[in-house]
Amino acid sequence: MHSESSTEGPTGQYESVSCNLCGGTDLATVLPATQRSEAPLEVRFKSSSDEKLHDSLVACRSCGLQFVNPRLRPDVILGGYRDGTDETFVSQASARERTFATALNMIERLAPHRGHILDVGTAAGAFLHVARVRGWTVSGCEPNTWLGGWGKRTYGIDIQPGTLFAQHYADGAFDVVTVWDVLEHTHDPQGFLGECQRVLKPGGLLVVNVPDIGSWLARLMGRHWLMLLSTHLYYFTRQTLGQMLQRVGFQVVRMKPHVQWLELGYVIKRGGPVGGGVVRVAGKLVRGVGAGGLHVPYWVGQTVAISRKQG
Numbered sequence: 001m002h003s004e005s006s007t008e009g010p011t012g013q014y015e016s017v018s019c020n021l022c023g024g025t026d027l028a029t030v031l032p033a034t035q036r037s038e039a040p041l042e043v044r045f046k047s048s049s050d051e052k053l054h055d056s057l058v059a060c061r062s063c064g065l066q067f068v069n070p071r072l073r074p075d076v077i078l079g080g081y082r083d084g085t086d087e088t089f090v091s092q093a094s095a096r097e098r099t100f101a102t103a104l105n106m107i108e109r110l111a112p113h114r115g116h117i118l119d120v121g122t123a124a125g126a127f128l129h130v131a132r133v134r135g136w137t138v139s140g141c142e143p144n145t146w147l148g149g150w151g152k153r154t155y156g157i158d159i160q161p162g163t164l165f166a167q168h169y170a171d172g173a174f175d176v177v178t179v180w181d182v183l184e185h186t187h188d189p190q191g192f193l194g195e196c197q198r199v200l201k202p203g204g205l206l207v208v209n210v211p212d213i214g215s216w217l218a219r220l221m222g223r224h225w226l227m228l229l230s231t232h233l234y235y236f237t238r239q240t241l242g243q244m245l246q247r248v249g250f251q252v253v254r255m256k257p258h259v260q261w262l263e264l265g266y267v268i269k270r271g272g273p274v275g276g277g278v279v280r281v282a283g284k285l286v287r288g289v290g291a292g293g294l295h296v297p298y299w300v301g302q303t304v305a306i307s308r309k310q311g
């Protein structure tokens, strides 16, 4: 059990919210809060952060959407994203490029005309790099100053600093919008998806992935699921994600498991806190034979949804 003072937060940086999908206020606790983190915000909100969720997870009794409540205020969170450096995240650039090449194969089957693509929360721009090589015109934005700067130097892509809303893109500016590992971090996912819809051309494609709390792996692992992280505010299922997409004017084309490629050494490092001794032994073996840089497929219950803007 947590006390009232832990719900309010010692610093007054917390807020309570209603359901972002249906506006419901009748909320059931799924996982109660545990000991709150003392880590500095720029450490908690790194792209490669793997700090476990400490705040309480609730479910809306009307629509089933699951989210963190109470939670840190949006301005506090955004400050955490803006600052800080992330060498661990960019160390995986080549494996990420492989993930994105696979994703682009899928996108190009549905959007054969290689027009203007926007990647929101592009981090260091690995996706845009792959897309540009394949003939797309690319744009991207990223709140973290350090990651955006790394992408500019490495790929020569002009990554705009700040959030999607800070960019003020024109209506219907893009043929495709991609949102990789971002939606679960936003404080207003429905507003965010609505902005994606606005900047897409009619018939344009939105590609968004989420940690899927309805996936078999999430249900099997329960509170030990790797995606229950302090940086993740929303926990979608295929149903709640599909409902939210429809609500803002998208038609869902398909949903499928989202498999990433990562370096084996990185997977083992991130799995260590959960896998314990077995993972540590595996890590020694992998380093011993020099296989840490090997690319391996990695799936921990992620789902990707491809939708089309109606109209």
Ligand SMILES: [Zn+2]
Pocket (backbone or CB within 6 Å): 019, 020, 021, 022, 023, 024, 060, 061, 062, 063, 064, 065
């Ligand atoms: Zn709801």
